[in-house]
Amino acid sequence: MKLYDNNQAPNPRRVRMVLAEKGINDIEMMQIDLSAGGNLTPEFCVKNPFAKVPVLELDNGFCLAETGAICRYLDELYEGTCLYGKTLEERARIDMWDHRMALGLVISVAMGFQHLSGFFKDRMTPIEAWGKESVSNALKVLPILEKQLADNTWVAGSEFSIADITAICAIDFARVIKIRIGDEYPSIQRWYAAMQERPSYKA
Numbered sequence: 001m002k003l004y005d006n007n008q009a010p011n012p013r014r015v016r017m018v019l020a021e022k023g024i025n026d027i028e029m030m031q032i033d034l035s036a037g038g039n040l041t042p043e044f045c046v047k048n049p050f051a052k053v054p055v056l057e058l059d060n061g062f063c064l065a066e067t068g069a070i071c072r073y074l075d076e077l078y079e080g081t082c083l084y085g086k087t088l089e090e091r092a093r094i095d096m097w098d099h100r101m102a103l104g105l106v107i108s109v110a111m112g113f114q115h116l117s118g119f120f121k122d123r124m125t126p127i128e129a130w131g132k133e134s135v136s137n138a139l140k141v142l143p144i145l146e147k148q149l150a151d152n153t154w155v156a157g158s159e160f161s162i163a164d165i166t167a168i169c170a171i172d173f174a175r176v177i178k179i180r181i182g183d184e185y186p187s188i189q190r191w192y193a194a195m196q197e198r199p200s201y202k203a
């Protein structure tokens with residue numbers, strides 16, 4: 001299999017962290033240069049008509065896009081740490097928090113970045129007001145996450161899961177819109193330190 005990746009963007013990092021957590025090392029990594037429009041070429045758009053990374057190309061040629069779908073596929077295909085929970089309730093809880101982190105944080109941080117930095121102005125129209133609104137939407141998630149992590153070791157509960165991976169990729173990328181986890185968030189800081197201890201953090 002091949003993973004079409006970019007080593008600066010948050011969504012591909014979610015997949016690389018899954019690879020690291022599960023000890024998967026038989027996937028060929030293909031670096032796509034987003035600033036040069038490597039994702040906009042006709043060849044790439046055949047793999048993903050939405051022109052986004054990551055994309056996982058299976059050995060039969062099928063191209064699986066959408067970070068959540070790729071992470072879940074890899075989790076089920078490979079043995080090792082289960083990132084999506086074992087019981088029905090665990091799976092539902094992890095899904096809930098993973099969606100909250102993906103929709104509430106990853107997307108808001110990405111929109112803040114795209115609409116305030118002008119990084120993709122060759123392919124979209126940045127709208128400053130939407131960028132600011134997105135930063136404020138991302139900030140609104142932090143007190144909720146703080147409460148959750150005050151009551152639980154990991155984002156979705158007592159077990160490490162895909163929700164932790166989604167959250168850390170959003171929070172690290174949030175530096176580009178000047179969001180930092182300050183002392184008003186001691187539980188997020190405790191969790192962040194624990195995430196940094198995991199070998200997958202460097203993915």
Ligand SMILES: N[C@@H](CCC(=O)N[C@@H](CS)C(=O)NCC(=O)O)C(=O)O
Pocket residue numbers: 009010011012034039051052053054065066067068110120123
């Ligand atoms: N819904 C997609 C979004 C993926 C996405 O937004 N990828 C970004 C990098 S994090 C990208 O490829 N951006 C390039 C562009 O917008 O031109 C997913 O969940 O995988």
